[in-house]
Amino acid sequence: MTNNSFSFIVASDDLSGTSARTGHITTPHGDFDTPVFMPVATRASVKTVSPAQVKEAGSTIILGNTYHLALRPGAELMRKLGGLHRFMRWDGPILTDSGGFQVFSLANLRKISDSGVTFRSHINGDLFTFTPERVLEIQDALGSDIIMPLDHCIGWPSTYEEAREAMERSVRWAARSKEAKRQNQQTLFGIVQGSAYRDLRRTCAQELTAMDFSGYSIGGLAVGETKEIMTEMIAEVNAVLPRHKPRYLMGVGTPQDILMAVSQGVDMFDCVMPTRNARGGGAFTFSGKLQVRNSCYRESTSPIEDGCPCYCCQNFNRAYLHHLFSKKVEEVLGLVLLTVHNLTFYHRLMSKIRDAIHSGNYREFHEQFLHKYGKEKEREK
Amino acid sequence: MTNNSFSFIVASDDLSGTSARTGHITTPHGDFDTPVFMPVATRASVKTVSPAQVKEAGSTIILGNTYHLALRPGAELMRKLGGLHRFMRWDGPILTDSGGFQVFSLANLRKISDSGVTFRSHINGDLFTFTPERVLEIQDALGSDIIMPLDHCIGWPSTYEEAREAMERSVRWAARSKEAKRQNQQTLFGIVQGSAYRDLRRTCAQELTAMDFSGYSIGGLAVGETKEIMTEMIAEVNAVLPRHKPRYLMGVGTPQDILMAVSQGVDMFDCVMPTRNARGGGAFTFSGKLQVRNSCYRESTSPIEDGCPCYCCQNFNRAYLHHLFSKKVEEVLGLVLLTVHNLTFYHRLMSKIRDAIHSGNYREFHEQFLHKYGKEKEREK
Numbered sequence: 124m125t126n127n128s129f130s131f132i133v134a135s136d137d138l139s140g141t142s143a144r145t146g147h148i149t150t151p152h153g154d155f156d157t158p159v160f161m162p163v164a165t166r167a168s169v170k171t172v173s174p175a176q177v178k179e180a181g182s183t184i185i186l187g188n189t190y191h192l193a194l195r196p197g198a199e200l201m202r203k204l205g206g207l208h209r210f211m212r213w214d215g216p217i218l219t220d221s222g223g224f225q226v227f228s229l230a231n232l233r234k235i236s237d238s239g240v241t242f243r244s245h246i247n248g249d250l251f252t253f254t255p256e257r258v259l260e261i262q263d264a265l266g267s268d269i270i271m272p273l274d275h276c277i278g279w280p281s282t283y284e285e286a287r288e289a290m291e292r293s294v295r296w297a298a299r300s301k302e303a304k305r306q307n308q309q310t311l312f313g314i315v316q317g318s319a320y321r322d323l324r325r326t327c328a329q330e331l332t333a334m335d336f337s338g339y340s341i342g343g344l345a346v347g348e349t350k351e352i353m354t355e356m357i358a359e360v361n362a363v364l365p366r367h368k369p370r371y372l373m374g375v376g377t378p379q380d381i382l383m384a385v386s387q388g389v390d391m392f393d394c395v396m397p398t399r400n401a402r403g404g405g406a407f408t409f410s411g412k413l414q415v416r417n418s419c420y421r422e423s424t425s426p427i428e429d430g431c432p433c434y435c436c437q438n439f440n441r442a443y444l445h446h447l448f449s450k451k452v453e454e455v456l457g458l459v460l461l462t463v464h465n466l467t468f469y470h471r472l473m474s475k476i477r478d479a480i481h482s483g484n485y486r487e488f489h490e491q492f493l494h495k496y497g498k499e500k501e502r503e504k
Numbered sequence: 505m506t507n508n509s510f511s512f513i514v515a516s517d518d519l520s521g522t523s524a525r526t527g528h529i530t531t532p533h534g535d536f537d538t539p540v541f542m543p544v545a546t547r548a549s550v551k552t553v554s555p556a557q558v559k560e561a562g563s564t565i566i567l568g569n570t571y572h573l574a575l576r577p578g579a580e581l582m583r584k585l586g587g588l589h590r591f592m593r594w595d596g597p598i599l600t601d602s603g604g605f606q607v608f609s610l611a612n613l614r615k616i617s618d619s620g621v622t623f624r625s626h627i628n629g630d631l632f633t634f635t636p637e638r639v640l641e642i643q644d645a646l647g648s649d650i651i652m653p654l655d656h657c658i659g660w661p662s663t664y665e666e667a668r669e670a671m672e673r674s675v676r677w678a679a680r681s682k683e684a685k686r687q688n689q690q691t692l693f694g695i696v697q698g699s700a701y702r703d704l705r706r707t708c709a710q711e712l713t714a715m716d717f718s719g720y721s722i723g724g725l726a727v728g729e730t731k732e733i734m735t736e737m738i739a740e741v742n743a744v745l746p747r748h749k750p751r752y753l754m755g756v757g758t759p760q761d762i763l764m765a766v767s768q769g770v771d772m773f774d775c776v777m778p779t780r781n782a783r784g785g786g787a788f789t790f791s792g793k794l795q796v797r798n799s800c801y802r803e804s805t806s807p808i809e810d811g812c813p814c815y816c817c818q819n820f821n822r823a824y825l826h827h828l829f830s831k832k833v834e835e836v837l838g839l840v841l842l843t844v845h846n847l848t849f850y851h852r853l854m855s856k857i858r859d860a861i862h863s864g865n866y867r868e869f870h871e872q873f874l875h876k877y878g879k880e881k882e883r884e885k
Contacts, residue, residue, distance in 0.1 A: 166835060168835040168837045170836060170837075171836040173840065195827065195830060195832065196827045200823075204805065204823055210823070210824055210827075247832075421577070421581070422584060422585070438555075438593045442577070442585055442591070443585075443591055446591075447548075447549060449577075450627075451628075452547050452576050454547060455551060455840070456549045456554060459554065459840065
């Protein structure tokens with residue numbers, strides 16, 4: 124069960140009074156610096172862009188969704204075709220989730236018990252059973268570098284009793300996952316659950332820490348709770364988790380959320396936000412988000428963001444993007460160009476975050492970013 | 505009205521008894537070899553792909569649609585934004601059509617007279633008037649290198665009287681276009697009409713030749729007529745058109761149609777076929793067309809075409825393409841990859857055509873291509 128091909132080291136701690144840190148992770152498919160943002164390749168594709176474009180945008184590790192890939196093209200076919208890296212031609216590190224979140228949010232649930240969960244595919248109604256052992260088997264077929272154990276995800280809000288039961292089941296499943304026979308090359312994280320209940324979060328983090336995982340995910344946040352609750356839960360959990368293991372905040376998030384979580388010592392993030400926003404005409408910039416469909420961009424000869432090195436900003440102006448997204452035009456190229464830009468924005472943000480931590484002035488960087496970007500909510504101008 | 509920046513030379517004639525020839529065209533935005541295929545960038549975008557990908561596929565000149573661009577983003581805005589080259593970041597040659605075909609097929613016609621045609625936009629009902637002078641003005645705003653005069657396009661089939669009237673009007677409009685004040689840098693072709701009537705085609709070609717255009721387009725074909733009629737009309741027209749001017753067969757077509765027309769001395773082609781087929785999962789190969797959605801490709805580890813140098817074939821197998829196009833997956837990346845491949849196929853085909861002509865054995869090449877590709881219809885396997 125030892126894993127020699129995965130390592131995490133803390134490279135530098137922020138000196139401005141936050142818990143932010145930079146680090147370096149090594150996997151069988153390469154290494155990357157943290158804090159890191161992982162683009163989401165739900166169905167073996169980061170939506171609208173090629174792996175070459177994903178790499179060019181600055182991505183060093185991507186995330187695949189076990190639930191979706193188990194449905195299409197299916198675990199056995201993925202194994203036959205040589206795994207996810209080969210299939211989608213991404214030669215860098217891949218992290219896969221366990222499918223837990225999608226099973227409990229997308230699928231038609233049939234039955235949940237301690238042994239696992241039986242559900243019907245949201246695509247065609249086919250019956251599937253996910254057990255802790257089965258999701259590891261599926262991830263083994265995918266061949267991802269970092270894998271997750273099946274967890275019991277619940278909605279927001281939930282009662283204490285619901286949250287406790289789901290958390291305790293997730294811990295039992297994590298223990299089974301830890302014991303299951305696995306490929307040496309895959310690194311298993313534990314997932315901290317517990318909804319918005321501090322004591323449940325703390326207990327969960329303690330029990331998982333005792334099992335000595337190679338890294339820890341924080342699940343069940345950014346599901347509808349307030350920013351205050353999210354912040355509080357991360358603080359609670361990170362106070363328990365060991366400093367020398369990477370921390371991954373699942374499904375987060377906005378630039379503001381990422382900055383907050385980094386200041387609390389989170390190292391890894393994934394979110395559909397840059398790619399999904401792009402497909403809706405939303406572009407991230409360091410001055411806030413903009414919507415290229417807005418008529419004010421009709422004649423704008425500025426790029427989406429001055430100084431951005433991406434293919435979109437280096438070549439096209441806002442007027443062209445506005446045109447591509449306008450009604451009855453709706454060219455696919457618009458989706459591609461904004462996706463390239465938004466991924467580049469997220470990776471530039473992470474790079475600036477790492478630089479600020481390394482220079483020991485993360486607090487100042489954080490404040491200045493919010494000042495320019497907009498503190499309270501995504502600005503639409 | 506002279507134009508020093510456009511030139512066409514016949515480089516070599518086929519020696520195997522066909523009228524095929526290779527040539528070289530120079531324009532203000534660069535030069536290219538003929539026979540050439542021009543990808544269609546209807547709304548300032550070759551659908552789904554970036555100009556960098558269009559170029560990488562081997563494209564040397566692209567086509568823009570005056571009708572669509574006059575509606576969105578509009579001629580005046582295009583002029584303000586520096587023209588089509590700058591807007592869409594294509595620095596090579598651009599040919600624009602006159603909008604005639606779209607006005608008569610897409611728009612809601614209000615009134616047609618010798619002065620021009622008034623119609624309502626198919627997008628929002630806005631009223632537009634296209635006169636021969638106005639479409640030159642629009643193309644001037646676009647800044648394309650090769651431009652077309654407004655022509656009166658009719659449906660298929662049409663009576664002799666309809667065809668004669670439309671042809672005669674097109675000739676009068678061509679004469680007006682020739683006389684109109686134009687930018688020196690834009691090269692105007694004449695468009696031969698006449699439906700499926702040999703004498704009308706011949707008369708039209710003669711009258712346009714007498715006006716001494718820099719090149720000649722053959723319009724009104726591939727609109728529903730048989731292959732025999734298309735072949736016959738091209739032969740009729742090319743027997744009249746001067747040898748030292750380029751000939752452009754508008755809107756054609758399948759690989760088989762292109763090969764036939766090349767054998768009759770046509771030099772330029774445009775068609776949505778490679779891009780439109782790609783978006784439907786259709787991939788061109790030298791062994792015929794294939795449909796990646798077909799279940800036989802579910803586990804295929806072959807590229808779309810062995811030996812194809814495109815990014816799609818160099819990286820991805822048919823199983824991956826099948827996955828991207830499968831129901832409830834339908835990833836945009838699939839459209840992009842097949843578009844890249846199909847454009848590459850068309851340009852490789854043209855390159856092989858030029859090589860065969862240059863080697864003096866076009867007839868043999870033509871026969872061998874059809875033998876391998878499938879003679880009668882696009883094969884779906």
